[in-house]
Amino acid sequence: MLNSFDWLRRSRTGAELLATLEYLKTKPDLFPTGPAGEEIGPPHSALDGPCQRCWVYLRSSSPRRNYCPSCQAILSKARKLNKHSRQSIVIWGFVNHLPKQLWTGEGFYADHTLGDYVHDEHRFLLMMRRRELKTWLQELVIYHGADLRGLIQIFPTTGARQGASMGDILCRAVHHETRFSMDQLRVRFFSAPHQLLKPHTRDRQGLLTFEVSEFLSLLEMAAVFRTMLRPEEQDSFYELMNLEDTREEQFYWGRFMGLLNQETKDMLSAWRIRQWPKHRIELLYELVEYVAFYQTH
Numbered sequence: 001m002l003n004s005f006d007w008l009r010r011s012r013t014g015a016e017l018l019a020t021l022e023y024l025k026t027k028p029d030l031f032p033t034g035p036a037g038e039e040i041g042p043p044h045s046a047l048d049g050p051c052q053r054c055w056v057y058l059r060s061s062s063p064r065r066n067y068c069p070s071c072q073a074i075l076s077k078a079r080k081l082n083k084h085s086r087q088s089i090v091i092w093g094f095v096n097h098l099p100k101q102l103w104t105g106e107g108f109y110a111d112h113t114l115g116d117y118v119h120d121e122h123r124f125l126l127m128m129r130r131r132e133l134k135t136w137l138q139e140l141v142i143y144h145g146a147d148l149r150g151l152i153q154i155f156p157t158t159g160a161r162q163g164a165s166m167g168d169i170l171c172r173a174v175h176h177e178t179r180f181s182m183d184q185l186r187v188r189f190f191s192a193p194h195q196l197l198k199p200h201t202r203d204r205q206g207l208l209t210f211e212v213s214e215f216l217s218l219l220e221m222a223a224v225f226r227t228m229l230r231p232e233e234q235d236s237f238y239e240l241m242n243l244e245d246t247r248e249e250q251f252y253w254g255r256f257m258g259l260l261n262q263e264t265k266d267m268l269s270a271w272r273i274r275q276w277p278k279h280r281i282e283l284l285y286e287l288v289e290y291v292a293f294y295q296t297h
Contacts, residue, residue: 001056004117007054007070010167011074012158013158013159014158015078016074017090017127018078018084018115020074021125022077027073031070041059041068051068053066053067053071084114088129088156088157089156090155090156090166090169091125091126092173093125093151093152094152095124095185096182097121098124101143102118112128112132112136113136114127114129122150133291134216134223137187137215141185146185148185151179151180151186152186153188154189155192155195156190163194164194169196173196184212186210187209187211187212188210189207189208189210190208191283221271222287223291224267228263228267229264236259238285240252242281253274
């Protein structure tokens with residue numbers, strides 16, 4: 001029989017994962033449990049077989065004979081959640097104790113998380129809109145401070161046409177969770193799902209693992225950068241910082257700075273951003289997609 005985590009691991013896309021989380025909360029009876037659960041499907045053959053998604057339970061007689069009722073419901077729900085999934089991130093936490101908001105549903109959790117799952121007293125899964133990540137982490141630190149220790153892994157969802165399934169990516173996150181001791185709270189940030197399969201390059205460049213306060217500082221910088229520079233200025237700056245010719249870069253840097261207001265010039269100079277290695281520039285642009293604008297007057 002499949003347990004709740006087995007159903008989550010059956011998800012091929014982020015939309016299916018989101019649908020499964022929702023049904024585990026709102027319709028737990030949809031999932032067979034115990035010895036009296038739904039009938040097991042027949043062995044796979046040319047003429048028949050079990051559900052083609054879970055490969056365990058008996059196929060439904062209608063509307064299609066490919067899936068069991070549970071998988072059919074998840075797939076039908078997932079078709080309506082593709083847009084939400086594309087804007088979402090997945091968080092897998094392995095910590096010394098669960099955040100209390102996860103039990104009470106208070107604060108940020110009440111209105112902003114799209115789905116959650118508690119695996120045991122040390123592990124949890126959340127889905128939320130990516131641009132609410134900073135608010136969630138800030139609340140987590142405010143409520144728990146140094147009391148919460150462990151590892152939080154953040155990664156985007158997968159689509160139907162991507163290589164690894166959402167379930168595969170989730171299993172890789174579980175595989176990586178014990179790489180560090182529980183002496184502090186760390187964050188591992190994956191900007192693409194495939195990075196969980198081969199994280200070594202990103203790790204060597206220092207783009208993967210951060211102390212939680214360091215990662216919040218990076219998110220804050222990304223929010224300021226996104227607010228201060230218009231989209232076309234961000235594009236121009238990215239092209240400028242990827243020029244191979246140093247003399248050409250110096251020439252265009254002066255022209256670029258001449259287009260900015262004084263406040264933005266001061267910010268970039270204070271950051272000494274021209275001395276940043278290219279992979280750190282890449283990280284800044286990745287994080288820009290995870291933060292919202294600051295309201296300015």
